[in-house]
Amino acid sequence: MTTDEQLFIGLYNQEKQSLADLYDRYSQLLWKISYRTVADDAICEQILREVFQDIWANPDKFNNGRKLSSLLIECCLSRIDSLVIQKIS
Template structure:
């Protein structure tokens, strides 16, 4: 079992420390992706908050056979795309 698989099990069990561990593991990756798109610290913080909130609320959505990092990146990009659409309308 991989570290990410164990982490998802812990998230499913609502272990608070698992969210901290997830954040520590993936925060910088998601921050860099967000910052490349928006270059605004406050917006990046909000995007990351939403991503980690989504994982905490529904960890099963992040356990579908793809790598956890891939799913987190997709979630982050989805939120960035939504933000871009909102700004352009």
């Protein structure tokens, strides 16, 4: 069983430590992606908060046989796109 699979089991069981471990493992990657696009610390924090709230509330959405890192990046990019669209509107 991989570490990501173990983290998912914890997320399904609503174990806060699993969320903290997931954050420790992926937050820097997602921060770098966010910051390259928006270059604003507060917005990056908001994006990361929303991504990790989403995985906490909907772990099934992130467990579809694909790499977890890819799914988290997609979620992060989706949040960035939403913010850009809101600014344009």
